[in-house]
Amino acid sequence: MAEEFGRSVQDGLKLSKRIYLGKDRAVTPPKPPSHMDKSPVAYLPKAPMVYAVISNPGIVDNPDIPSYQPHVHGRCDPPALIPLQMNRIELEADSYLDTAFVKISGSWRVHCVMGSESCDCRLAVPMGEQGSILGVEIEASRKLYYTELVAIEDKKDLEKEVRIENGGFLKPHTFTITIPKVDGGSTLSIKVSWMQKLLYHNGEFSLIVPFSFPEYVTPHVKKLPRKEKIQLNVTTGTGTEIVCKTTSHPLKELRREVGKLGFSYESEVLTWTNIDFTFSYAVSFSHIFGGVLLQSPSVHDVDQRDMFCAFLFPGGHHSRKVFRKEIMFVVDISGSMEGAPLDGTKIALSAALTNLDSKDSFNIIAFNGETYLFSSSMELASEDTVERAVEWMSTNLIAGGDTNILVPLKQATEMLSKSGGSIPFIFLVTDGAVEDERHICDIMKSHITGGGSIRPRICTFGIGSYCNHHFLRMLAMISRGQYDAAYDIGQFLYTGSEYAILLKFSLLLLFIYFLAWESGEAAA
Template sequence: MAEEFVKAVDDGLRLSKRIYFGKDRAVAPPKPMTAMEKSVHSYLPTSVMVYAVIGDPAIVDNPDIPSYQPHVHGRCDPPALIPLQMNGVELEIDCHLDTAFVTISGSWRVHCVMGSRSCDCRIAVPMGEQGSILGVEVDAPRKSYCSQLLALDDKKDAEKVAKAESEGFLKPHIFTFTIPQVDGGSNISIKVRWSQKLLYHNDQFTLSIPFHFPEYVTPAGKKISKKEKIHLNVNSGPGTEVLCKTTSHPLKELRRHAGRLGFIYESEVLTWSSSDFVFTYTVSLSHIFGNVLLQSPSVLDIDQRQMFCLHLFPGDRQSRKVFRKDVVFVVDISGSMRGKPLEDTKNALSAALLKLDPEDSFSVIAFNGESYLFSSSLEFATKEAIENVTQWISMNFIGGGDTNILLPLNQAIEMLSNASNCIPIIFLITDGAVEDERHICDVMKSNLRNQGSICPRIYTFGIGSFCNHYFLRMLAMIGRGHHDAAYDADMIEVRIEGLFARAASTILANIAIDNLDNLDDLEVYPSRIPDLSSECLLIVSGRYRGEFPENLKAIGKLADMSSFTVDLKVQEAKDIPLDKVLAKQQIDLLTAQAWFSEDKELQEKVAKMSVQNGIVSEYTCMILTETEKGKKATESAGIPKVPSKTEPQKMEDTKRQKMMVLRNLGVGFGNLTATSENLPPGADETKSPEPAEILVKAASNCCGKMCSHCCCMCCIQICSRMNDRCAIALTQLCGALACFGCFSCCELCCCGHDG
């Protein structure tokens, strides 16, 4: 899909050469990239972009200054995408704890279509780290559109959503959707909201938002006002001090309070921002520090229990000591991992091995239908051992065979059974789904229950969309670890190295919260608290009834195996919307539990939470509702009102509403068929058929039945897609056949006359 998108934009930029902007043009016409430039750059969006979808190239013209255009034969198949010119843009960011909520608003003009014609507009939204789309609003001249989440009631609803394949994610971080029939020369206003994670490394938070606009979206004309605006608010919680480090844009400080900062940037510009918006800051703490924030539920909240959020900062890295590690890498080498996935995994694994300290110990298990051990026991990470395992990996990591996850996991547990005075870690990497996943979770629960004071931690990494990421998340939850994924093959190395850095930098283990026993109806997310790493902020949340204790303590073990206690200050959450900050984590964890337990009530709870917070889940789908200007969207007009947040609306309730169903935005629960067939990650992407495929399909489905049915429309559609040379060749062929037919007729007539 991404390759087709880039090709369509390339075609669109070539097509936009038809547009005449007059003599008073401030911006040079867009120049398509050369082949050398395309090897480094790409037409994939690096900011929110809007494209005119052009099927008929004859409609491409300046709506203000119509010009003579030579006639264009044929159509664009697939349609070309012409980037629209942007009139203004505003970015608003609110950072709370480890989450950023982003809203970007802008106005674009359909500058490339005749005023008397219209076209579809495709909108692309690239998001930052672990981005999750929250909602979109579009205002066009005659209609407006607003996103909405609906609960999926049954398999029929799921099938309806699955068929809507034209929308959804172009890449794992690029969300796209299409608005139909926007008039040429008109303006279209768009507001998009999403959430993303803040990166944490070396005691520093980093916010990075795609905000790099290409030159060809700058409006033509010197007198057109172009204004950029950025609002940024940072809230790291009470009892902290925020220190700004670097910023990509010249921000002006508006306010400064304990743990809170506010900035603004506003400017008239000649060209739009040519770099992403990046902001880094630190929370100045010399030791492990934590707080507990409380918040009462809103009236519309589906869960009327009180909520709490416990967060622990790792503090200054100079004053911390990490645990010694015993690590077993369990790596999938089945047939689907052949090529780039396996090569990138080998590179990431080699980098991880080099980061082990000499006193750490390790082993590697490669598996497909069978398992292959580098060593039956753990070896110290000496220089010689690292060289030996690197050679072993290059010889034994050869893709092939089926996928059997339970066998290597049991072997890894056995290897780590005698670990002491260290953190035992199982690091699982796979791209496939297996049939016995719930059984594997049960076995791991049983095995880890019988371990020593510090049981093995399980860190799981999924590649692509064929593996069951909720199974892997459940495994990580059972093993007090973390789960991460690379849905895009280009991100495998970076994300594996990031997850291993988190696993390898544990500073506080076996964390427990003291003094919660008197609370009623207590629920904690996650149920087994992970370790505190110097590479991430630890957040534990929950719901409860009763009186929350005034004093709370977090107890754990340090790297020297001594006990450590953190006094936690309990206070009301002010200016931090806990329900929004915690919703994504809770939905992901509850979805994993719902998959594992196959509990329908839990699935319905997740769906209600998804609708309430506007966060997509496996049990909801996103739709765009269309409202015509001048018409009230009321029950009396035959259009249902916006659903209550206390109850998710069902798909059948919106039959009277004009709506567009977007493709299911969840990651799914794995694909056993694709795994058994050893399909590589990304093989499920839909691609437009090539012209030859169109001809073959048409011939087999329609023209092959010409004896009983004459399908002229099919022939017309095929011919309309041919280029000039092919049409001339086909005409000459038909002419030759006609001549042969005439010759045969004349021969028959002459023979009859002679006789």
């Protein structure tokens, strides 16, 4: 679906050459991405974007300056997507603990359709880490559209009316919605909000909001300055001083209190920003620190239950006590893993092994329809053993065959059941979907609950959009493990970025080092 969307944008940019821009030499036609990569992935939105959905290419023209256009035979199937010109953009982000609530408001003009015609428009909203849409409000052609929550009992009645082309997810964390019958030359005013997670690494929180607009959304008129605004509020909830680290835009500090910061940015620009909005800060604690926040509902809230949020900061590295670990890496080598997914997984595993302590022990199980063991027993993570494991992976991790997840998981659990005094982990990496996922969860739950006082935690990592991510999330949940994913396999193919798997898998491994600092019972 994402590739088809990108191709439609390519077609739309070609169609936009029909638009008569006038005799003003300061006006230039839209330019496609300047880099060498002409793949469909390069045209996917990297910021909130609005597109005119064009099935009949004959309606494409400047609504202000009609021009003679040669007749076009046929229709666009699938419809072409012409990126609309953006006249205004504002970003507001409120960061609380590890979650940010982001609001975008802006206006876009249907500059590419005759004034006597109309077309559907499509809004695409890429969100940051673990993004979840909260709401959309659109004003267009004297009509108001907005999203609302639907009760579960009403969902079945609406399913018959809902069509996938009207909205949904283009890919994970990229939401789309269609606005019907917008007149050529009219302006759409849009407000969209979502929530996303902040990244945490080495004592720093980082907020990354997709905010990189392509050059062709800048209105093709004389070079008049336009305003872009950003407002950021940071609340740590800890009552301690915040240390700002990096920012992508020149923010002006408006207020500073203990545990709270406020910033703003406003600038007149000739072209819209072409970099994502990023901000990072540190909250320093020498020891582990946590707390609970309580919130009562307002009198107008339908749900009158109280809410709470528990948080925990890991503290400084010098106060950390890392426990000995036993880790089973369970790696999918079925036929669908061939190429970038398996290559990236090998790189990630090699990096993971080199980060283990010499007192830790590990083993590797590769599986397709059969299982392949690196060693018949757990091995200490010495330098020589790690080198042997990397060499073993290069010769034995070859893609081919089916996917059978239950057998290697049971095998890994049985090998870890003999551990004593160590923290046992299973890291499962797969791109597959299985039919017996409920049975696998039941079996693993019985294995885990029937074990000793220290039970293995299953950390799962899914690759690609066809993987059964809900199953992997549930498998991690029942074992108190972690789940993560790399959805965009196309990025590995088109940009060579197999290091995306390395990055995400390395982040997943950090879970090992944040388990407990003071006692073995706490980690168990």
